[in-house]
Amino acid sequence: MGVPFEDFKLNRQILNAIADAGYTEATPIQQKAIPPILNGQDVMGIAQTGTGKTAAYVLPLLMKLKYAQGNDARALILAPTRELAMQIEENIRQFAANTDLRTVILYGGLGPKTQIENIKKGVDIIVATPGRFLDIYLAGHILTKPLQVLVLDEADKMMDMGFMPQINRILEVVPRKRQNLLFSATMSDKVQMLSGNFLEFPTIVEVTPQATPAQTISQYLYFVPNIKTKINLLKKLLDRDEEIKKLIVFCKTRTSAEDVYKFLVRKFNDEQVKVLHANKGQNTRINSINAFKTDEVKILVATDVAARGIDVSNVSHVINFDVPIVIEDYVHRIGRTGRALQAGEAVTFCNPAEEYYLEKIEKLIRQPIEVLPLPADVFVEETPYEERQEQNREIDMQKRRENPEFKGAFHEKKERVEKKPTLGHKQQLAKKHGKPKTTRGKSIRKRK
Numbered sequence: 344m345g346v347p348f349e350d351f352k353l354n355r356q357i358l359n360a361i362a363d364a365g366y367t368e369a370t371p372i373q374q375k376a377i378p379p380i381l382n383g384q385d386v387m388g389i390a391q392t393g394t395g396k397t398a399a400y401v402l403p404l405l406m407k408l409k410y411a412q413g414n415d416a417r418a419l420i421l422a423p424t425r426e427l428a429m430q431i432e433e434n435i436r437q438f439a440a441n442t443d444l445r446t447v448i449l450y451g452g453l454g455p456k457t458q459i460e461n462i463k464k465g466v467d468i469i470v471a472t473p474g475r476f477l478d479i480y481l482a483g484h485i486l487t488k489p490l491q492v493l494v495l496d497e498a499d500k501m502m503d504m505g506f507m508p509q510i511n512r513i514l515e516v517v518p519r520k521r522q523n524l525l526f527s528a529t530m531s532d533k534v535q536m537l538s539g540n541f542l543e544f545p546t547i548v549e550v551t552p553q554a555t556p557a558q559t560i561s562q563y564l565y566f567v568p569n570i571k572t573k574i575n576l577l578k579k580l581l582d583r584d585e586e587i588k589k590l591i592v593f594c595k596t597r598t599s600a601e602d603v604y605k606f607l608v609r610k611f612n613d614e615q616v617k618v619l620h621a622n623k624g625q626n627t628r629i630n631s632i633n634a635f636k637t638d639e640v641k642i643l644v645a646t647d648v649a650a651r652g653i654d655v656s657n658v659s660h661v662i663n664f665d666v667p668i669v670i671e672d673y674v675h676r677i678g679r680t681g682r683a684l685q686a687g688e689a690v691t692f693c694n695p696a697e698e699y700y701l702e703k704i705e706k707l708i709r710q711p712i713e714v715l716p717l718p719a720d721v722f723v724e725e726t727p728y729e730e731r732q733e734q735n736r737e738i739d740m741q742k743r744r745e746n747p748e749f750k751g752a753f754h755e756k757k758e759r760v761e762k763k764p765t766l767g768h769k770q771q772l773a774k775k776h777g778k779p780k781t782t783r784g785k786s787i788r789k790r791k
Contacts, residue, residue: 344376352381353406356441361402368453370395375548378522385542388526389549391678397434400494400524405435408467411443416462416469416488419493419517421510423501425450426471426632431496433468449475450717456460459484473501473509480516487517490553495541496747502533503669514541528678529671529707556771560677560687564701564712570598570599571724572717573664574606579721581610582661588659589635592644593676595665603664604644611642619645647672661689666697666704673704696737 346369348361357431369377370391379386380403404418413704432448439446447461449471455478462469462484469476479485482540495501501510523542527534534772538545567573581587594600597620604618617640618632634640641781647667658680667673673691680687682738691712693701726734742749 347434351377351402352599353402354409357402357405357438358390360438360440363440370399371550372396372548373399373402376400377548377549379548380404380522383522385523385545386525387538387542387547387614388524389528389530389547390526391674394550396526396691397431397496398438400496400526401431401434401438404468404492404494405439405442405444408444409442411445411465411467413489414448414465416466417488417489418468418492418494419471419476419487419513420468420496421468421473421476421501421513422496423472423504423506424739425452426628427497428470428472429629432437433472435468445469449479451475451478455482457477467760473506473513477509477512480513490521491516492515492524494524494526495537496526498525498527498537499531499671500533500675502531502537503671507533507537508711510537511540529672531671536761549790560689562712563688563690564714565690566693566698566714567694567717567718568723569694569726569730570602572721573692573694574603575721575724576717577603577606577664578610578692579718581607583650586659587641589638589657590642590660590662591658591676591679592662593667594646595667597646599665600644600646606643607619615640616642616644619643623676647676659687661687663689663691666691666693668700670700670703670707676706694734696734696741699738699741706745 344374347367348358348369352469353361353368372388372394376386376388376399380400386400387397388396390399400420408417420428420431422431428448428450432446434442435446442456444467445465446468447466447470449455449458449459449469451472451474452670455475458475459479459482461478476485480487495510501507525534525538525545560642565576577592581590587715592603594603600618600620604616607616617634619628620629631643642661647669652777661677661680663673663676666677677689691701701712739749
């Protein structure tokens, strides 16, 4: 049985807010992380999305800060994407509802003017993406001296997105004496390196083996030869309309996401489907997420970066239209369903060039994914020449990554092309004396 929140050293205002939000018992990560954070220790939390990790650090943080004080922030929470930053801020507002604590959120994609004004009004907690925080700090609008707590959320994603230089810069400007909290879904080498620079004798809390999907998620796999057949299979799965309450379709590129979105709009209509990727404007992205949360929209097509931090309950299905290249993203993707101990289904489409990443994913999650045969009525399209070439190129690249000595089919072809046949005796003479190469046709025209 879970531990009731009443068992923690939280004050009545916070406990009432937790009850108003409909929570009664702490999740495993909350049970393990809240006491050491309240105790002032540095904490490293390994927990996948959907385990309640945001509340695991937000609740003790609110307890430590208690009430509004001074003008400058005493806590800084860094997140890799604006969507996750917004999600964290929403959690803080919910749990700090009965306090006077002030939160400001900073992210790119819109002008900093309003964000700077909000800081000037007085702030206790800043939630920010690293780039925008640094911009506003360097412009002289943030005083870091009063900071007592620094939180890095989804540290693995920050590393993947190349935020290391900004994070190192931020670590230079925040006070040495502070409490540090780092949360990550996986314990990659990069995250371990970051934790070494960042945490002082940390308490490590881990709720599941690294990157293990939630037990409530059923995972299935289809081997599909090409994009057109993937679309045909998607159409077939969507015909099981009554089973799918809410669906996220993940694609690895913006182009792929747009193609799938256009197909779905033709099948359903514009009202039921939204697309989310980095090329979409900030307001469009916020509106799409809100429409999906409030059930106005049933299907969301998204790329990995855009989808981080979307905490939407009752997502019944996730479809990986493409296998993710950053294999840890698989866990994040399927973690969008089966949240809060509800059942969910995750289906992955895999073409020949994606099998390489699939093997790595199965190693990471320490389990094979159940393979299903393609339904008999799904039309299997012929793979177009360009797509087949692209897949072959990708497979060659993967083999070269595993074995640098590997030359690959393309390399051989190239060598064969480069060994041009030697010129004939007459052509060599013609070239030497600068005479044009004669052909039968040309000599006939001359005679005419």
